[in-house]
Amino acid sequence: MNDYIIRAIAANDQIRAFAAVTTETVETARQDHNTSPVATAALGRLLTAGAMMGVMMKGDKDILTLQIKAGGPLEGITVTADSRGRVKGYVGNPDVCIPANSKGKLDVAGAVGVGFMNVIKDMGLKEPYVGQVVLQTSEIAEDLTYYFATSEQVPSAVGLGVLMNKDNTVRQAGGFIVQLMPFAEESTISRLEENIKKINSVTDLLEEGHTPESLLEKVLDGFDMEINDKIPTEFYCNCSRERVERALISIGRKELNEMIQEGKPIEMNCHFCNKNYEFSVEELKEILRKCK
Numbered sequence: 194m195n196d197y198i199i200r201a202i203a204a205n206d207q208i209r210a211f212a213a214v215t216t217e218t219v220e221t222a223r224q225d226h227n228t229s230p231v232a233t234a235a236l237g238r239l240l241t242a243g244a245m246m247g248v249m250m251k252g253d254k255d256i257l258t259l260q261i262k263a264g265g266p267l268e269g270i271t272v273t274a275d276s277r278g279r280v281k282g283y284v285g286n287p288d289v290c291i292p293a294n295s296k297g298k299l300d301v302a303g304a305v306g307v308g309f310m311n312v313i314k315d316m317g318l319k320e321p322y323v324g325q326v327v328l329q330t331s332e333i334a335e336d337l338t339y340y341f342a343t344s345e346q347v348p349s350a351v352g353l354g355v356l357m358n359k360d361n362t363v364r365q366a367g368g369f370i371v372q373l374m375p376f377a378e379e380s381t382i383s384r385l386e387e388n389i390k391k392i393n394s395v396t397d398l399l400e401e402g403h404t405p406e407s408l409l410e411k412v413l414d415g416f417d418m419e420i421n422d423k424i425p426t427e428f429y430c431n432c433s434r435e436r437v438e439r440a441l442i443s444i445g446r447k448e449l450n451e452m453i454q455e456g457k458p459i460e461m462n463c464h465f466c467n468k469n470y471e472f473s474v475e476e477l478k479e480i481l482r483k484c485k
């Protein structure tokens with residue numbers, strides 16, 4: 194497991210920053226969902242952001258969900274992360290194949306299309322926090338920058354990148370989120386802006402051998418930076434046969450009876466990791482007996 198996230202502060206706490214390398218995480222997602230290159234890139238960017246935003250949450254049981262609902266051929270993306278670096282996600286249509294964009298790159302914006310993004314934070318309260326923004330470019334990083342500015346009132350810079358190998362496996366994935374605290378001074382802001390301008394592509398930097406640590410050193414060039422935390426991150430789905438069984442119990446006797454009447458085994462699919470769980474008619478009858 195080589196993927197991890199670092200959390201840092203800089204300029205006397207005026208800046209907080211996160212950076213991550215997520216190559217294995219995104220490659221696991223690609224294998225689980227058999228995603229096309231552009232679908233892998235889009236999902237990978239959102240997974241990388243989700244992993245970092247997950248560890249921003251304070252509670253052990255807090256859950257973050259990022260939902261992109263848009264009209265492009267990708268048919269949306271959903272990512273869920275916990276506060277311990279575990280992240281999972283899927284796209285509506287993993288087979289999307291569209292021509293490269295004008296820069297010759299995978300056309301993530303074209304695949305995502307026009308729409309909006311929901312940021313849902315379940316922090317164990319009665320109601321989850323929900324922030325919604327209209328997608329600005331559908332390239333995902335800019336959309337998250339816009340979300341942070343408008344919904345959370347935190348000026349931020351977000352960089353995300355996924356680079357594929359020729360055989361369509363994931364070569365590099367990672368990103369950063371840098372945020373200005375309300376008391377940030379003008380000089381801090383302008384220096385940070387200058388630094389960000391110099392960064393063209395996260396994947397280029399990863400290709401050059403940059404780590405999350407050295408990536409942040411580049412973004413925060415000229416500031417004193419203190420790394421507070423290094424958190425392993427991975428694509429992790431918590432589904433299990435028991436959970437699927439509990440879901441089947443919860444749908445009720447009537448529906449279960451109908452399934453049994455069909456006389457055929459049923460297959461339940463986990464959207465997040467694409468794992469299939471098969472239940473025979475005998476097993477369904479067993480579940481029906483547990484059903485009140």
Ligand SMILES: [Zn+2]
Binds near residue numbers: 430431432433467
């Ligand atoms: Zn699963």
